[in-house]
Amino acid sequence: MYSCGYSEPMTPTTDPRQPSAAALAWAQRLVRMNTVSRDSNLALIDCIADHLRDLGVPLRLTYDATRRKANLYATLGVGKPNGVILSGHTDTVPWDGQAWTLDPLSAEIRDGRLYGRGSADMKGWIGLVVAQAQAWLEADGPQALHFAFSYDEETGGFGARGLIADLEAAGLLKNDAAPRLCIVGEPTSMVPAIAHKGVHRWRCCVRGKAAHSSLTPNAVNALEAAARVVAHIAGMADELRDHAPRQTGFDVPYSTAAVCVIEGGIADNVVPEDCRFHYEFRDLPGADAAALQARVAAYAATLEGAMQAIEPSAGFRFENIALMPSFQAGPDEPAVQLAQRLAGTRQTTLVAFGTEAGLFQRAGLSTVVCGPGSINQAHQADEYVSLAQLAQAEVFLQGLVPHR
Numbered sequence: 058m059y060s061c062g063y064s065e066p067m068t069p070t071t072d073p074r075q076p077s078a079a080a081l082a083w084a085q086r087l088v089r090m091n092t093v094s095r096d097s098n099l100a101l102i103d104c105i106a107d108h109l110r111d112l113g114v115p116l117r118l119t120y121d122a123t124r125r126k127a128n129l130y131a132t133l134g135v136g137k138p139n140g141v142i143l144s145g146h147t148d149t150v151p152w153d154g155q156a157w158t159l160d161p162l163s164a165e166i167r168d169g170r171l172y173g174r175g176s177a178d179m180k181g182w183i184g185l186v187v188a189q190a191q192a193w194l195e196a197d198g199p200q201a202l203h204f205a206f207s208y209d210e211e212t213g214g215f216g217a218r219g220l221i222a223d224l225e226a227a228g229l230l231k232n233d234a235a236p237r238l239c240i241v242g243e244p245t246s247m248v249p250a251i252a253h254k255g256v257h258r259w260r261c262c263v264r265g266k267a268a269h270s271s272l273t274p275n276a277v278n279a280l281e282a283a284a285r286v287v288a289h290i291a292g293m294a295d296e297l298r299d300h301a302p303r304q305t306g307f308d309v310p311y312s313t314a315a316v317c318v319i320e321g322g323i324a325d326n327v328v329p330e331d332c333r334f335h336y337e338f339r340d341l342p343g344a345d346a347a348a349l350q351a352r353v354a355a356y357a358a359t360l361e362g363a364m365q366a367i368e369p370s371a372g373f374r375f376e377n378i379a380l381m382p383s384f385q386a387g388p389d390e391p392a393v394q395l396a397q398r399l400a401g402t403r404q405t406t407l408v409a410f411g412t413e414a415g416l417f418q419r420a421g422l423s424t425v426v427c428g429p430g431s432i433n434q435a436h437q438a439d440e441y442v443s444l445a446q447l448a449q450a451e452v453f454l455q456g457l458v459p460h461r
Contacts, residue, residue: 140201213379
């Protein structure tokens with residue numbers, strides 16, 4: 058188990074292509090902790106919480122149902138008005154089956170890069186934020202800064218939903234000292250991102266009736282029923298490709314549908330009783346993902362009559378397993394302008410991946426996505442973030458509260 062010690066390297070650097078020794082140490086410390094979404098993130102959360110408590114920073118923890126995972130929300134400068142939330146998710150995707158050339162938890166530095174799972178997505182950013190805490194407290198700026206570190210972003214944004222619900226229930230988003238802006242530090246190569254698609258993922262469980270495959274009229278083939286719905290979703294994907302509205306700037310400029318998992322059947326001569334498949338919609342900002350799902354459910358309902366004539370319990374059950382709303386900010390919004398000023402650019406971009414930005418935006422905060430590293434390195438074997446990107450992000454963060 059990795060220890061959460063706070064000893065820092067003895068040789069700080071002033072090279073503008075290198076982050077500070079303290080910031081790099083925090084990034085490495087977090088990368089070395091295994092926080093794959095299927096596992097607990099409590100060691101990482103406790104590590105950060107202990108450090109903030111030592112600095113006298115008040116914080117809130119919210120847990121999942123198992124209490125094996127937690128969100129952390131902390132405020133530097135309680136009572137100060139119009140603060141900024143710095144958001145990051147602590148969970149990572151797994152590395153099973155990937156051809157890594159080094160230990161995914163090594164946090165090795167090589168050739169100007171910090172390697173390891175989560176280095177780009179997005180422990181590098183979180184490490185930089187935590188490393189600034191003491192300096193921000195000492196600078197005593199006019200506005201509060203808030204840390205919002207969540208669990209289970211990679212599986213559907215479940216942690217951030219609980220975190221935001223807790224803040225809303227406590228009245229912390231509706232008072233004079235409530236934060237007004239949010240920066241989500243996902244990897245955008247430090248170019249402020251003002252839009253991304255939503256991710257709406259569903260599980261469909263199909264119940265049929267088993268029989269010997271020589272007696273198919275006596276059975277309800279769950280796999281074949283599932284295949285009809287899968288084909289319907291594929292047809293919807295073609296329709297979205299050919300006829301749906303476009304938005305320039307996205308790699309794929311229209312909403313999409315895809316079936317990505319299907320399981321069913323136990324033997325060649327047994328009509329399958331059960332089948333399960335997963336599918337998703339990635340909707341442009343402004344598109345109606347709920348209407349897309351309603352079309353799938355309505356089509357499935359047209360199949361149930363024939364199924365239930367043979368087996369009354371046969372049919373379809375849908376479960377929403379991920380809901381990351383789309384995000385779009387105007388170029389003149391306060392969060393976007395702040396990020397541009399801090400990054401020293403007038404550029405903006407759109408990103409293909411989902412983030413928690415839409416959740417914070419729907420909670421009433423002006424939101425932007427901007428962080429170190431590239432999504433092209435995230436989720437890959439030998440994931441990395443360049444030290445130059447970390448250094449650029451550190452300067453970005455330091456600009457929030459200039460040191461006296």
